[in-house]
Amino acid sequence: MIRHMSEYDVIVLGAGPVGENVADRVVRGGLSAVLVEHELVGGECSYWACMPSKALLRPAQALRAARHVAGAAQAVTGELDVAAVLARRDSFTSGWKDDGQVEWVRGAGIDLVRGHGRLSGVRQVTVDTADGTATVLTARHAVVVATGSDALIPDTEGLRDARPWTSREATSAERVPAGLAIIGGGVVATEMASAYASLGSTVTLVARGGLLRGMEPFAGDLVAAGLRDQGATVLLDTAVSRVTRTDAGVEVHTGDGTVITAEEVLVATGRTPRTTGIGLETVGLAAGEWLTTDDTLRVPGHDWLYAAGDVNHRALLTHQGKYQARAAGDVIVARATGAPVADQPWGRHVATADHAAVPQVVFTDPEVASVGLTERAARAAGHDIRVVDYEIGNVAGASVRQDGYAGTARMIVDERRRVLLGVTFAGPDVSDLLQAATIAVVGEVPIERLWHAVPAYPTVSEIWLRLLEAYGR
Ligand SMILES: Cc1cc2nc3c(=O)[nH]c(=O)nc-3n(C[C@H](O)[C@H](O)[C@H](O)COP(=O)(O)OP(=O)(O)OC[C@H]3O[C@@H](n4cnc5c(N)ncnc54)[C@H](O)[C@@H]3O)c2cc1C
Numbered sequence: 441m442i443r444h445m446s447e448y449d450v451i452v453l454g455a456g457p458v459g460e461n462v463a464d465r466v467v468r469g470g471l472s473a474v475l476v477e478h479e480l481v482g483g484e485c486s487y488w489a490c491m492p493s494k495a496l497l498r499p500a501q502a503l504r505a506a507r508h509v510a511g512a513a514q515a516v517t518g519e520l521d522v523a524a525v526l527a528r529r530d531s532f533t534s535g536w537k538d539d540g541q542v543e544w545v546r547g548a549g550i551d552l553v554r555g556h557g558r559l560s561g562v563r564q565v566t567v568d569t570a571d572g573t574a575t576v577l578t579a580r581h582a583v584v585v586a587t588g589s590d591a592l593i594p595d596t597e598g599l600r601d602a603r604p605w606t607s608r609e610a611t612s613a614e615r616v617p618a619g620l621a622i623i624g625g626g627v628v629a630t631e632m633a634s635a636y637a638s639l640g641s642t643v644t645l646v647a648r649g650g651l652l653r654g655m656e657p658f659a660g661d662l663v664a665a666g667l668r669d670q671g672a673t674v675l676l677d678t679a680v681s682r683v684t685r686t687d688a689g690v691e692v693h694t695g696d697g698t699v700i701t702a703e704e705v706l707v708a709t710g711r712t713p714r715t716t717g718i719g720l721e722t723v724g725l726a727a728g729e730w731l732t733t734d735d736t737l738r739v740p741g742h743d744w745l746y747a748a749g750d751v752n753h754r755a756l757l758t759h760q761g762k763y764q765a766r767a768a769g770d771v772i773v774a775r776a777t778g779a780p781v782a783d784q785p786w787g788r789h790v791a792t793a794d795h796a797a798v799p800q801v802v803f804t805d806p807e808v809a810s811v812g813l814t815e816r817a818a819r820a821a822g823h824d825i826r827v828v829d830y831e832i833g834n835v836a837g838a839s840v841r842q843d844g845y846a847g848t849a850r851m852i853v854d855e856r857r858r859v860l861l862g863v864t865f866a867g868p869d870v871s872d873l874l875q876a877a878t879i880a881v882v883g884e885v886p887i888e889r890l891w892h893a894v895p896a897y898p899t900v901s902e903i904w905l906r907l908l909e910a911y912g913r
C-alpha cells in the first residue's frame with residue numbers, strides 16, 4: 441500500500457557517515473534533502489566499525505605505552521579492566537541507539553524516512569517500512585546511493601555453517617571469548633587480533649599471505665612482531681581449508697593440516713557492496729556490484745545518480761567517503777543551480793585525492809600510518825622514484841616518548857618533480873604524524889621547500905628532518 445508520496449531536491453539512500461554528509465552539503469547549498477535509513481542513523485562506522493573498534497583498542501595501547509616508560513612502568517601494577525573497557529566502548533556506540541544522530545539530522549534541516557529504500561525508476565526511491573506500507577520519494581535533481589558495504593564471507597568449506605563472527609560481532613561483543621581464531625591479514629584482522637589479545641583472548645590469526653599487503657612490507661612485519669609480543673599466534677602464508685563448529689566452539693583447519701580450536705572464529709576477508717535489493721536493475725544497472733563513478737561521484741550514463749562512500753569502492757574509509765560526500769553534495773547543488781562546476785583535478789567538485797593521497801591509519805601496536813603510493817605501487821605506475829627509509833627510534837623525540845622505541849618511516853620521492861608520492865610510518869603513536877605527510881603529498885610540496893618546514897625539537901616529527909637529511913640536499 442502506498443502511504444505517502446513526497447518530492448525533494450535530493451534523495452540520499454543510506455544514512456551512514458557518507459550519506460549524512462552528502463545531505464548536509466545539499467541543505468547547506470540551499471536544496472532540500474531526505475535521508476533514507478533502514479537500520480541506525482550513523483551507519484557502520486558509528487556502531488560496528490571505526491568507533492567501537494578504536495574504543496576496544498585504546499585502553500590497552502595506553503597501558504602498553506606506560507609500561508614502556510621507566511618510572512611510569514613501576515606505577516602500572518594491575519591488568520586491563522575488561523568490563524570497564526567494554527563499558528567505555530558502549531558509551532561510544534550510545535548503546536547502539538541513534539537518538540543523538542537523529543537529533544543532528546533534524547537540526548541540520550534534513551528529513552529522515554526510516555525503512556528499506558530501493559530505486560523504483562529514474563529519480564525515484566520507494567521506501568518499504570516495517571508496517572508494510574511504502575513511501576514513494578521523487579528527486580527533482582539527484583539520488584545518491586550511500587548504502588555502504590557488508591563483511592564478505594568467502595566460500596570456505598563449512599565457514600558459513602560455523603556461524604562466524606564478522607566485524608559486527610567483534611566490535612559489539614559483550615564478553616571476550618577464551619579463544620578467537622581470525623581469518624584474514626588485513627586491517628580488521630590485525631586490529632581485532634590486537635584488541636582481543638589485549639583483552640585476554642587466546643588469538644590465532646591465519647593469513648593466506650602476509651599482513652597488510654597493500655602497504656609497505658615493513659609495516660606488516662612490524663605489526664606481526666607486535667601481535668606476537670601481545671601473545672597472539674600469527675600464521676602467515678597459510679590457507680584455511682575448512683571450518684567446523686563443535687560443541688566446544690570452532691575448529692579451523694589449515695592447508696598444512698594444522699587444526700586451530702577456539703571459542704569463536706572471526707572472518708575478516710574484505711567487504712561486499714550493499715547493492716542487492718536496492719532496485720538498481722530498475723534503471724539498467726547490475727545488482728550486487730560496486731557502483732562505478734566518475735570523479736564527481738556520478739554514475740556514468742545516469743546524470744541524476746551518484747554513489748559515494750564504501751559502495752563505490754574508491755577507498756573504503758570513513759574520512760575518504762566523507763570527502764567524497766562533500767564533493768558530491770556540492771556538485772549536485774552546482775549542477776542544480778547552474779553554478780560553475782569545478783571538475784578539474786583538485787577542483788572543489790571532484791574527489792581527486794582518492795587516486796593520489798588516501799590517508800589510512802591501522803590502530804595496531806605499533807600503529808601504521810600511510811598516505812599515497814607505496815614503493816611497489818609507484819614503480820608499477822612507472823614513476824622514477826627514490827625510496828628513503830629512516831628508523832624512527834633514532835629521533836630524539838621518539839626515544840623520550842618510549843624506551844626502546846622501534847619503528848620505520850619511508851618516503852617515496854618522485855625524482856623528476858622532486859615531490860613526495862607517498863609516506864609510511866610504522867611505530868608507536870605515529871598516527872598523528874600522518875596529516876603532515878598528507879599535506880606534503882596533496883600540496884606537492886617541493887623537497888626544497890620541505891626543508892623550511894622545521895619540526896619542533898624534541899618531537900617525533902623530527903623524523904621529517906631525518907628523512908630529508910637521508911635524501912640529501
Ligand atoms: C571493523 C571496522 C573498522 C573500521 N575502522 C575504520 C577506521 O578506523 N577509520 C576509517 O576511516 N574507516 C574505518 N572503517 C571503514 C568504515 O567503517 C567505512 O568506510 C564507513 O562506514 C563507510 O561509510 P558509508 O556511509 O559509505 O557506509 P555505512 O557506514 O555502511 O553506512 C551505510 C548506511 O546505509 C544504510 N543502508 C544500506 N542499504 C540501505 C537501504 N536499502 N535502505 C536504507 N538504508 C540502507 C545502512 O543501514 C547504513 O546505515 C572500518 C570498517 C570496519 C569493518
Ligand SMILES: NC(=O)c1ccc[n+]([C@@H]2O[C@H](COP(=O)([O-])OP(=O)(O)OC[C@H]3O[C@@H](n4cnc5c(N)ncnc54)[C@H](O)[C@@H]3O)[C@@H](O)[C@H]2O)c1
Pocket residue numbers: 594595623624625626627628629631647648649652653680708709710711755756757800801802803
Ligand atoms: N583503521 C582503519 O582505517 C580501518 C580498520 C578496519 C577496516 N577498515 C576498512 O575496512 C575494509 C575491510 O577491512 P578488511 O580487513 O576486512 O579487508 P582488507 O581488504 O583490509 O583485508 C582482507 C584480508 O583478507 C584476506 N582474504 C581475502 N579473501 C580471502 C579468502 N578467501 N581466504 C582467506 N583470506 C582472504 C586478504 O588476503 C586480506 O589479508 C578495508 O578496506 C579498510 O579500509 C579500515
